Amino acid sequence: MSGKVLKNARIFSGEKIVNNGYIEIKEGIITDWGEGPPPSGSSWDLEGRSVMAGIIDCHTHLLEFGALGAQKCRGEAQKLGGYANLTKALQAGITTLGEHFLGHPVLYQELDEYREIILNSPVNILLCLGWCVIGTDPLTFLSSHSPGRVIERKDITDQEIDWMAENSQFPGESIFINATVANLPPETVPHGGKEIFGFSEIKNLVGRFKEKNKNLGAHVEGERSIRNFIDAGGKVLHHGHGITRELMEEMKIKGVEWVITPHGGTSSPPTTPAEIAFALKIGLKPALASDSYLPVHPDASYLTKKALQGKEIGPGDFLHLIFNLSQELLGIGVEKEEILRMLTVYPARIMGIEKENGSIKVGKRADLIILQGLWGVEINDPEDIDIVIKDGEPIIDRL
Numbered sequence: 462m463s464g465k466v467l468k469n470a471r472i473f474s475g476e477k478i479v480n481n482g483y484i485e486i487k488e489g490i491i492t493d494w495g496e497g498p499p500p501s502g503s504s505w506d507l508e509g510r511s512v513m514a515g516i517i518d519c520h521t522h523l524l525e526f527g528a529l530g531a532q533k534c535r536g537e538a539q540k541l542g543g544y545a546n547l548t549k550a551l552q553a554g555i556t557t558l559g560e561h562f563l564g565h566p567v568l569y570q571e572l573d574e575y576r577e578i579i580l581n582s583p584v585n586i587l588l589c590l591g592w593c594v595i596g597t598d599p600l601t602f603l604s605s606h607s608p609g610r611v612i613e614r615k616d617i618t619d620q621e622i623d624w625m626a627e628n629s630q631f632p633g634e635s636i637f638i639n640a641t642v643a644n645l646p647p648e649t650v651p652h653g654g655k656e657i658f659g660f661s662e663i664k665n666l667v668g669r670f671k672e673k674n675k676n677l678g679a680h681v682e683g684e685r686s687i688r689n690f691i692d693a694g695g696k697v698l699h700h701g702h703g704i705t706r707e708l709m710e711e712m713k714i715k716g717v718e719w720v721i722t723p724h725g726g727t728s729s730p731p732t733t734p735a736e737i738a739f740a741l742k743i744g745l746k747p748a749l750a751s752d753s754y755l756p757v758h759p760d761a762s763y764l765t766k767k768a769l770q771g772k773e774i775g776p777g778d779f780l781h782l783i784f785n786l787s788q789e790l791l792g793i794g795v796e797k798e799e800i801l802r803m804l805t806v807y808p809a810r811i812m813g814i815e816k817e818n819g820s821i822k823v824g825k826r827a828d829l830i831i832l833q834g835l836w837g838v839e840i841n842d843p844e845d846i847d848i849v850i851k852d853g854e855p856i857i858d859r860l
């Protein structure tokens with residue numbers, strides 16, 4: 462689609478919504494855009510359809526835990542399961558992922574194989590490497606450096622930390638400061654939420670990541686652990702359930718970023734619409750992420766239709782969840798544009814790709830979605846996404 466011009470489009474640029482606009486694309490890059498008819502040349506009439514940057518989901522587990530969890534694929538089929546999940550993401554208008562490799566106990570795919578999938582996939586994927594601690598009794602320690610087996614806490618050495626830091630491409634959940642409940646029933650994870658790493662250990666991790674010019678992201682829940690993470694110099698708080706307004710204000714002052722998973726992911730009740738509205742009000746600019754595949758926490762059941770309750774939610778259902786969350790946020794005065802930024806502009810900044818992705822601006826990559834209403838604030842069904850454009854070319858086409 463090099464040299465194509467889209468016209469008669471309702472555009473969300475990242476800053477504002479323009480009702481009759483055009484976008485010019487050359488060689489996969491946005492070269493011009495604006496309000497009104499295009500200056501010249503042949504153009505593609507979108508007949509008033511909406512256009513915005515592709516969605517950025519900066520917290521997913523599609524290639525590893527989700528390959529077995531959602532697609533039931535292991536062994537040599539793990540890759541196929543991963544691709545199936547990536548297809549679902551694209552079909553839902555998600556063009557960029559912050560994907561996690563944590564070392565599943567029965568999936569033995571190595572880092573090189575993840576890199577190969579990423580290289581061969583049209584989805585933009587940045588990879589975060591880390592350890593996972595599951596709140597079983599005894600605790601289960603896992604590492605992306607030793608996939609396919611359980612490790613011990615003492616195996617998390619400084620050399621291991623350096624390897625994780627070197628190979629992580631964005632600050633995802635490299636470390637689980639609190640044990641996760643994963644997707645397991647509560648009786649299987651009695652230590653879900655337990656503090657695993659205290660202040661001095663987090664500080665060591667932050668320091669070692671800094672030596673490799675990387676920022677530390679972590680899976681965190683509960684006031685005490687969130688405070689330790691902020692005070693130790695952590696950069697990206699994932700989940701952060703149980704946060705207080707005071708802690709949000711401190712994060713704002715110290716430049717700590719927040720990836721919100723509104724439907725769960727820890728042992729604590731998930732972030733509420735009122736908390737999200739407060740974060741936005743003080744200028745915190747958080748991202749909304751799916752943590753796919755993740756079941757819905759009982760306290761967030763308002764986000765689902767009955768058919769989804771108790772099921773693990775993936776990229777396709779994320780749109781539906783965000784739509785229900787949006788209705789709550791709009792109801793308490795959050796602007797449509799601000800909700801959309803939590804799915805595009807803000808995750809791009811958190812992942813360090815804001816120069817190329819996340820909004821419609823001259824010079825940015827033409828990763829766009831053409832849809833029948835704005836994603837998650839006006840539509841709730843992936844079927845309403847007509848076209849997904851990647852680097853200027855349509856790659857999902859429902860028209």
Ligand SMILES: [Zn+2]
Nearest residue numbers: 520522634752
């Ligand atoms: Zn996660």
